[in-house]
Amino acid sequence: MTAQFAQAPDAFPGSGPPPGIAVQGLTKTYRNIPAVSNLSFTVPPGSITGFLGPNGSGKTTTLRMLLGLVRPTAGIALIDGVPYSSLPQPGRVVGAVLDAQGAHPKHTALTHLEVYCTAMRVPLSQARASLDLVGLGSVATRRTGEFSLGMRQRLALATALLGQPRYLVLDEPANGLDPEGMAWLREFLQSYARSGGTVLVSSHILREVEQMADHLVIVSNGTLVHQSSTADLRNAYRSRVLVACSDPARLAAALAAAGITDAQIQGDGRLAVVGADPERIAALAAEQKVTIFGTHVEHVDLEQVFLSMTSGRYAATHGYHQPGPPASGHVPPGYAPPIPQSPQQHPQDRYPPQHYPPQHYQQAGQAAPPYPAQPYPVQQPPAQQYPPGVPAPHQPPFGPGGFQR
Amino acid sequence: MTALLNAEVRKVLGLRYWWILGIAPVVVGLFTGALTLPLARQVEDIVGEGFASTVSAAIGIALALALVFLFAAVFGAVNGGTEFQHRTMATTFLTTRGRDGVVAAKYVTAAAFGLLYCVVVEIAAVLTVLMFAGGDSGPSSGSDFGQLAAVLTTGMLCAALWALMGSGLGLLTGSTVGSVLAISAWVPFGELIVSLILHGLGLGAVADLLPVQLTWYTIVGVIDIPETGDMAVRWPGAPLALIGWTLLVCALGWWRVRSRDVG
Numbered sequence: 001m002t003a004q005f006a007q008a009p010d011a012f013p014g015s016g017p018p019p020g021i022a023v024q025g026l027t028k029t030y031r032n033i034p035a036v037s038n039l040s041f042t043v044p045p046g047s048i049t050g051f052l053g054p055n056g057s058g059k060t061t062t063l064r065m066l067l068g069l070v071r072p073t074a075g076i077a078l079i080d081g082v083p084y085s086s087l088p089q090p091g092r093v094v095g096a097v098l099d100a101q102g103a104h105p106k107h108t109a110l111t112h113l114e115v116y117c118t119a120m121r122v123p124l125s126q127a128r129a130s131l132d133l134v135g136l137g138s139v140a141t142r143r144t145g146e147f148s149l150g151m152r153q154r155l156a157l158a159t160a161l162l163g164q165p166r167y168l169v170l171d172e173p174a175n176g177l178d179p180e181g182m183a184w185l186r187e188f189l190q191s192y193a194r195s196g197g198t199v200l201v202s203s204h205i206l207r208e209v210e211q212m213a214d215h216l217v218i219v220s221n222g223t224l225v226h227q228s229s230t231a232d233l234r235n236a237y238r239s240r241v242l243v244a245c246s247d248p249a250r251l252a253a254a255l256a257a258a259g260i261t262d263a264q265i266q267g268d269g270r271l272a273v274v275g276a277d278p279e280r281i282a283a284l285a286a287e288q289k290v291t292i293f294g295t296h297v298e299h300v301d302l303e304q305v306f307l308s309m310t311s312g313r314y315a316a317t318h319g320y321h322q323p324g325p326p327a328s329g330h331v332p333p334g335y336a337p338p339i340p341q342s343p344q345q346h347p348q349d350r351y352p353p354q355h356y357p358p359q360h361y362q363q364a365g366q367a368a369p370p371y372p373a374q375p376y377p378v379q380q381p382p383a384q385q386y387p388p389g390v391p392a393p394h395q396p397p398f399g400p401g402g403f404q405r
Numbered sequence: 406m407t408a409l410l411n412a413e414v415r416k417v418l419g420l421r422y423w424w425i426l427g428i429a430p431v432v433v434g435l436f437t438g439a440l441t442l443p444l445a446r447q448v449e450d451i452v453g454e455g456f457a458s459t460v461s462a463a464i465g466i467a468l469a470l471a472l473v474f475l476f477a478a479v480f481g482a483v484n485g486g487t488e489f490q491h492r493t494m495a496t497t498f499l500t501t502r503g504r505d506g507v508v509a510a511k512y513v514t515a516a517a518f519g520l521l522y523c524v525v526v527e528i529a530a531v532l533t534v535l536m537f538a539g540g541d542s543g544p545s546s547g548s549d550f551g552q553l554a555a556v557l558t559t560g561m562l563c564a565a566l567w568a569l570m571g572s573g574l575g576l577l578t579g580s581t582v583g584s585v586l587a588i589s590a591w592v593p594f595g596e597l598i599v600s601l602i603l604h605g606l607g608l609g610a611v612a613d614l615l616p617v618q619l620t621w622y623t624i625v626g627v628i629d630i631p632e633t634g635d636m637a638v639r640w641p642g643a644p645l646a647l648i649g650w651t652l653l654v655c656a657l658g659w660w661r662v663r664s665r666d667v668g
Contacts, residue, residue, distance in 0.1 A: 069495055069667040091500040102496040104420065104487070111419040116500045119412035159496060 020045040021066065021167065021200060025075035028061050028222075035061045036222040038075070043200050043215070048193045050213035050230070051202040054310050058222035059202040060098070063171050066200075067096055079167060091120040094167040095160030100152040100176060102159065105145025109136055109155055112144055113162060120163050130158035135184075149176030157185075168192060170201040174208050186212045206306040220310035237300040241278050243271040246291040254288045255281070272298075409501060409510035413484075417514060422483055426476045427522050434469035434530035439537045441465055467624075469530040470523070470560045474620060475592045477519035477564045478571035482584035484515050485575025485658065490582075495667045508659050512572055519568025523561045531557070555627035562644065563620050566651045570616065573651070576658030579665070592617055613637035619647040 021043035028036040036058040043049040053059050064070040066077040068084040076083060079094055087093050103112045113127035131137045134154040139147070144155060153176050160168060168189070174182050189199050190212050203209045209216075216233055218226040226233070240262075245251050248271040252263040255273060262274040273281055278295045285292050417423050441464045488494040501507055531553070575584045596617040603612035612618065622636055622643035638646060 064495075064667070067499060069498060071664075071666060085503060088502065090502055094499070096499050098495055098499075099492055101492045104416070104491050104493055106421070107416075107419050111415070115412050115415045115419065116496065118415055119408055119497070119500045121408050156496075159500075163500070 019081050020047075020198060021049075022078045022081075023062065023066065023075070024078070026062060026065055026072050026077055027074040028058070028065060028070060029073045034222055036065070036072075039219065039222065039224055040075075041217045041224060041227050043198060043217075045198050046193060046196055047214040048189055048199040048201065048209075048212050049215040049217060050206070050209035051200055051217050051219070052204070052206055052209065052306060052310075053202075053219035054204050057204075057219050057310065059204075059219060060171055061222075062219070063096075063098065063169055063200070063202060067094065067098070067169060069098075089120070089163070091116070091165070092122075092163035093165055094169060095163060095165035096168075097153070097156040097160050097170040097173050099171070100149055100156055102156050103144040103152065106143055108141050108143055109147075109158075110140040112155065113158060116159055116162055122162055126162055126164075130161050131155075133161060134158045150178060150181050153177055154181075157188075166197055168197060168199045168201075170199070172202055172204070174203065174205075182208065206303045210302055218306060218309055225309045233302065233305070237302065237305050238274050239297060239299045240272050240274045241276065241281060242266070242296045242298055243273060243278075243281055243285075244269070244293040244295070245271060245285060246293070247288075250288055251281070251285050251290045254284045254290070258284055406506060406510065409506045410513060413510045413514040414517075417484060417518065423480065423518060426480050426483070427525065430469055430472035430476050430522060430526045431529050433472050434465070434526040435533050437465035437468045437530070439533060442534075442537050465534050466527070466530050466556065466560075469526045470563070470624065471592075473519075473523045473526050473560065473564050474567040475588070477515075477522050477568040478574075478588045478592065479585050480518050480522070481515040481568040481571025481573070482575040482588055483571075483581050484518070485511055485572040486579060486581035486584050487575075489579035498667060504663050505659075508576065508662050511576065512569055512655060515568040515572035516565040519564040519566075520561055522568075523564035527557045527560060552628055556624060559624050559627050559644075563623055563647065566647055567620070569651045570654045573654035573656075573658035577654065577661045579661070610637070614646055616647060616650045619643050619650070623647055 023042070024040050026036055026039045027034070039058070039062060051059055051063070061070060062077075065072045065075075066079070066084065068090075079087065084090055084094065103109070107115070109131060110127055113130055114124050116122075117124050117127050128137070128140065131140050134157050136151060136154050136158060139151070144152065147155065153173055157170075157173065160170075170189075173185060177185060189201065193199055193214075201209055201213070206216075210230065213230050215229050216226065217224065228236075243251065248265045248269065251271055252265065255261075255263045255276065258280075260273060260276045260280075264272045266272055278297060281295065282292055488497060497507055498504060571584065571588055574587065575581060578584050578587075596615050600612040600615060600618065603609060613622075619638060622638045623640075626636060626640040626643055636643075
């Protein structure tokens with residue numbers, strides 16, 4: 001049987017326009033070890049907000065503080081303008097998926113949900129409805145201890161949905177889900193948000209939430225490193241075209257005249273253009289009689305942006321190395337190569353990244369001539385760094401799916 | 406609060422341990438009378454008529470009650486600790502307002518099941534003693550009935566208190582296994598060892614205030630026998646002290662649940 005999942009609750013009982021979730025100066029310290037430090041962010045109502053950070057960055061602690069499970073050392077987290085503990089019927093306002101282990105292994109799925117229906121004064125029929133909603137209707141009378149991790153995640157989501165809440169808070173809900181399950185979850189949450197619900201979903205993988213999140217909150221080492229809409233993040237790290245040409249300055253002026261103002265001459269003499277495709281650049285160059293030797297489109301992978309923002313928490317060596325003293329100049333890398341911060345470093349070393357793949361120009365068969373001398377001084381790179389570019393990993397398949405028994 | 410109580414009862418009834426833990430005291434309650442009566446009758450000619458039925462009734466009910474107290478406490482510990490062990494406490498807290506209601510519901514549920522164990526076992530024990538002793542046994546006067554009723558009622562009070570202590574311990578430690586092991590060690594022999602040590606140190610008065618001894622002082626104190634005049638702790642001091650122990654453990658469990666971070 002294939003269940004149909006992508007059905008979110010149509011209405012949110014007793015809801016007006018909710019003011020969303022607000023986290024203000026949240027701090028948690030465990031025995032002098034800061035887990036979360038002065039973290040502030042907001043989750044707009046009706047949005048899907050991705051809460052991103054590497055493992056150990058304080059995401060779970062933050063969500064548990066938001067839900068009143070962990071007492072903050074300082075700061076406050078508000079839902080609908082009040083702390084979670086002050087919500088009159090919290091289960092009907094916020095549904096949370098924090099732990100796939102949140103069911104007694106000897107309870108059946110139905111018994112588990114009926115317990116919480118009773119606690120929330122929700123009709124027992126809602127238990128069966130929630131199980132059907134997440135595709136576990138056929139295993140309602142099986143003990144949860146026999147469930148796979150993915151099934152337990154679905155059961156946790158069913159528990160969260162019992163009270164038809166306005167908010168969903170999910171901590172790494174994709175853990176244990178296969179690609180089909182992840183696609184279903186994505187569609188479900190999008191449908192839920194379209195119905196007026198607000199979703200805060202954490203993950204340590206940007207790609208998991210990038211396709212569905214309207215907003216992104218990125219944390220590292222318990223502190224906020226970025227907060228914006230997903231569109232803003234994409235715009236800030238747009239693809240650029242590197243153009244090797246006979247007169248970069250003239251081409252830059254032509255581009256500016258055409259409204260394409262983001263063009264910078266690189267240390268190697270190439271012109272880096274943002275906001276124009278190679279064909280448009282070639283056309284403008286032809287008008288100005290500037291010869292183009294080659295172009296290269298440099299795509300930016302947001303996952304790499306995310307990794308560069310959150311890098312360096314835990315250092316590890318790449319691959320296996322023979323025991324012995326490290327080679328001269330060896331630096332143990334972190335999660336991702338950190339962004340160089342030294343002002344003395346030459347811009348050419350910073351932008352583009354050093355280990356960017358070899359360039360392959362579009363004009364095949366023509367040897368790339370040495371770049372002409374730079375008529376303009378090398379410009380300083382913008383504050384926002386392009387991350388090290390690597391080919392984008394394989395995207396998980398996307399589309400409706402379901403749990404099959 | 407009613408909703409939370411219903412939810413707690415559903416949690417318990419959805420599992421097996423509540424009736425598995427009740428089997429042992431019921432079995433003992435059923436058969437101790439039958440086993441002790443023939444032995445007591447062998448010495449009845451020496452001691453006096455009616456001795457056998459009295460002794461078998463006393464031993465049978467006492468043994469059954471002892472097991473009821475133990476298993477009521479174990480039930481409470483399992484009920485209190487299992488949510489932490491299986492990490493369902495977060496889900497419970499997320500579906501209710503505040504933690505106090507959850508803790509209160511757990512305590513009420515534990516006390517109720519402790520009472521249930523005791524009632525079932527007492528009925529079984531009394532019926533089998535009456536059945537095996539035949540027509541010449543059992544309470545024959547209004548006073549006897551009164552004392553039997555007092556013992557059984559006091560037993561119910563103690564069972565509820567032990568269930569509460571177990572629940573408080575389970576919530577305090579957050580560990581089912583640890584709490585059950587502690588109770589299983591303390592009730593049968595742990596307190597006896599501690600008591601002997603305290604007596605050896607000249608602290609016998611303190612030993613008399615330990616919970617198991619207070620329990621028996623509470624039960625024996627309602628029986629109208631001359632020897633009760635020698636009891637170290639008499640009524641109503643014994644039950645009050647036992648209630649004090651219960652309040653202490655429950656308060657600690659409550660405080661721990663309120664203050665702990667649920668990970």
